[in-house]
Amino acid sequence: MKNILLVLSTTRQSTKTEEEALTRAKAEGAQLTLAFILDSSMPESIFEKMTDVGFTGERTSQELQISILDEYRRRGSLKLEEIREVAESMGVACKLVVREGAFAIECLNLVNEVAADLVILTKKKRSSLSRFIFGSAIEDIKGMSECEFLIVEE
Amino acid sequence: MNVEIDRRPLWLLMLVRSFRYLVFAGLALTTYTIANLTPPEGLSPAGLRAIAVFGLSLVLWVTHLLPLAITSLLVIALLPLMGVMSSSEAYALFGNSAVFFILGALILAAAMLKSGLSGRMALIMLTLFGKTPRSLLLGIFITAAFLSFWMPEHAVAAMMFPMVLDIARGLELRPLKSNYGKALFIALAWGAIIGGVATFLGGARNPLAIAILEETTGRSIGFFEWMVAIVPIVLILLVAAYATLSFFLKNDLDNTDKAIELILEKKIALGRITYEELMVGLIMGMTVLFWMFLSKPLGLANIALLSVVALFVFKLVSWKDVEEYVNWGIILMYGGAICLGSAITKSGAALWAGDLIIGSMAGSSVAMVGIFALLAIIFTEGVSNAAIVAILLPLGLGMSSDHGVSPEIITYAIAVPAGLAFMLPMGTPPTAIALSSGYLRVRDFLIQGLVLKCIALLVFFLMATYYWPLIGMNVG
Numbered sequence: 001m002k003n004i005l006l007v008l009s010t011t012r013q014s015t016k017t018e019e020e021a022l023t024r025a026k027a028e029g030a031q032l033t034l035a036f037i038l039d040s041s042m043p044e045s046i047f048e049k050m051t052d053v054g055f056t057g058e059r060t061s062q063e064l065q066i067s068i069l070d071e072y073r074r075r076g077s078l079k080l081e082e083i084r085e086v087a088e089s090m091g092v093a094c095k096l097v098v099r100e101g102a103f104a105i106e107c108l109n110l111v112n113e114v115a116a117d118l119v120i121l122t123k124k125k126r127s128s129l130s131r132f133i134f135g136s137a138i139e140d141i142k143g144m145s146e147c148e149f150l151i152v153e154e
Numbered sequence: 155m156n157v158e159i160d161r162r163p164l165w166l167l168m169l170v171r172s173f174r175y176l177v178f179a180g181l182a183l184t185t186y187t188i189a190n191l192t193p194p195e196g197l198s199p200a201g202l203r204a205i206a207v208f209g210l211s212l213v214l215w216v217t218h219l220l221p222l223a224i225t226s227l228l229v230i231a232l233l234p235l236m237g238v239m240s241s242s243e244a245y246a247l248f249g250n251s252a253v254f255f256i257l258g259a260l261i262l263a264a265a266m267l268k269s270g271l272s273g274r275m276a277l278i279m280l281t282l283f284g285k286t287p288r289s290l291l292l293g294i295f296i297t298a299a300f301l302s303f304w305m306p307e308h309a310v311a312a313m314m315f316p317m318v319l320d321i322a323r324g325l326e327l328r329p330l331k332s333n334y335g336k337a338l339f340i341a342l343a344w345g346a347i348i349g350g351v352a353t354f355l356g357g358a359r360n361p362l363a364i365a366i367l368e369e370t371t372g373r374s375i376g377f378f379e380w381m382v383a384i385v386p387i388v389l390i391l392l393v394a395a396y397a398t399l400s401f402f403l404k405n406d407l408d409n410t411d412k413a414i415e416l417i418l419e420k421k422i423a424l425g426r427i428t429y430e431e432l433m434v435g436l437i438m439g440m441t442v443l444f445w446m447f448l449s450k451p452l453g454l455a456n457i458a459l460l461s462v463v464a465l466f467v468f469k470l471v472s473w474k475d476v477e478e479y480v481n482w483g484i485i486l487m488y489g490g491a492i493c494l495g496s497a498i499t500k501s502g503a504a505l506w507a508g509d510l511i512i513g514s515m516a517g518s519s520v521a522m523v524g525i526f527a528l529l530a531i532i533f534t535e536g537v538s539n540a541a542i543v544a545i546l547l548p549l550g551l552g553m554s555s556d557h558g559v560s561p562e563i564i565t566y567a568i569a570v571p572a573g574l575a576f577m578l579p580m581g582t583p584p585t586a587i588a589l590s591s592g593y594l595r596v597r598d599f600l601i602q603g604l605v606l607k608c609i610a611l612l613v614f615f616l617m618a619t620y621y622w623p624l625i626g627m628n629v630g
Contacts, residue, residue: 010592057264057477057480057481058478059267059478059479060267060308060312061312063312063316064312064315067316067319068315071319071591071592072592075329075592133166135162
């Protein structure tokens with residue numbers, strides 16, 4: 001049975017990607033792994049600002065970080081549950097995974113763990129210049145793995 | 155697994171990696187070159203060297219190439235090394251009483267957070283307001299603003315954030331879609347920001363401004379005096395902010411029953427007020443009264459430090475709590491900023507540079523106040539508001555006597571607008587905190603933030619023109 005991996009994250013998700021994953025899994029009779037990567041580095045800029053610009057100590061930032069990450073985690077799980085409901089109504093078998101860490105590294109780990117044949121990712125809208133200067137996590141992941149990728153524009 | 159992925163071209167990687175060092179080398183070279191130029195007419199050699207250090211610190215504070223506090227350390231080391239002032243003079247400015255006042259105020263805020271008193275106050279206020287969608291929104295505005303009168307605005311935003319998040323979740327508001335969800339978080343940020351300018355406690359920039367004023371002119375503004383001048387502006391701004399928000403984000407919520415239930419549950423879960431909360435409240439209340447009515451004879455910093463001692467006498471906080479809640483980098487940032495302010499004003503560099511940059515535009519005293527207020531309110535969107543005060547106030551104070559403006563008026567005209575960053579998350583943490591909720595995007599702040607900024611500037615000028623003369627403060 002073919003394994004399709006749909007990877008979403010705090011900043012990388014779109015309805016188009018979800019529909020594409022469900023359609024492909026249904027058409028190919030594949031097992032769908034729905035993954036959500038919680039990018040814990042994302043709120044860090046705020047906490048740095050809190051201690052640098054805001055002149056507050058570590059504790060205030062930590063308390064805030066916990067509540068923000070809890071909220072993102074909850075939203076991630078809800079999103080996956082939402083997709084699972086649709087998948088099950090379409091007769092697509094699926095399993096859910098929530099991870100925390102850097103997007104590219106966690107994504108590559110998941111590709112190996114589930115032995116994915118096809119990975120479906122969302123590409124954020126960005127200029128070519130920005131991709132050239134700052135790099136692209138999606139391109140990096142594609143370069144590091146042998147399996148097939150389907151990249152859906154946000 | 156530890157994977158390093160970077161597939162950009164090698165030349166680009168080399169350029170990106172060495173860019174930082176090239177910038178520092180360029181800055182060092184530029185500073186050295188400026189300091190060794192022949193001074194233009196009207197500027198002393200020490201003044202020119204002070205300008206070179208000022209320019210360097212301006213770039214570093216604005217770009218955040220170094221943390222704010224480390225830039226201040228650099229300033230302290232450079233001023234004696236470049237012969238602008240003696241080492242003993244430079245390091246003595248670290249001991250300014252404003253530094254100890256704000257330290258005391260932050261320790262008191264830490265006690266309020268740690269004891270749970272601030273959280274209880276927020277819940278009580280929200281219970282009083284949260285009957286309808288409009289009144290709940292107003293409640294968040296007023297609670298954030300009122301608490302920011304007595305605690306740093308960013309600590310208020312951070313403390314209330316989980317409560318507002320719970321309310322948004324309880325009301326099943328959809329992130330990025332619900333107008334009410336957006337309004338809740340903007341109310342939190344704007345309430346904290348507006349409340350933060352009302353006293354010396356809401357924002358670190360206010361005591362910094364007073365310290366620079368004291369060091370450069372020997373004059374000062376009292377705690378109560380500041381409140382009398384600024385609180386009416388704050389009240390008008392709160393009404394304006396609420397109206398702006400209601401106009402741009404039409405209410406799309408029918409009732410707040412679930413939110414009221416949630417707030418009540420949280421309030422019940424807190425139980426009865428504890429000994430710690432009661433005592434912290436008492437000490438805080440007494441301290442504020444002393445600051446308001448006895449700050450001149452007793453001194454703001456002395457009152458703050460005695461209150462901190464009282465917290466420890468009654469075992470209301472531990473030293474570990476203080477270390478965790480207070481950022482000690484503040485001493486460094488303040489020391490450097492006060493030192494730089496003193497150096498560029500006393501060397502005559504501030505007057506020379508101010509006249510050169512805005513002298514021709516500042517034809518009258520009113521125009522000068524207006525220009526500084528405008529610069530402060532514009533730049534505060536991208537730069538830390540304490541840095542804005544550290545950069546603009548010495549220039550303003552240097553020019554004030556030549557333009558017939560009282561130094562106190564210039565201090566208000568820079569410190570208050572510098573605190574009003576309504577549009578972008580770079581300038582102030584409350585906006586960044588609100589954005590992190592995921593209920594709104596940066597663009598949700600932009601238009602209404604710009605409108606509120608214009609209203610704020612107008613309100614500031616109208617109050618300065620018509621209200622301040624009534625309390626004995628004349629701009630012209």
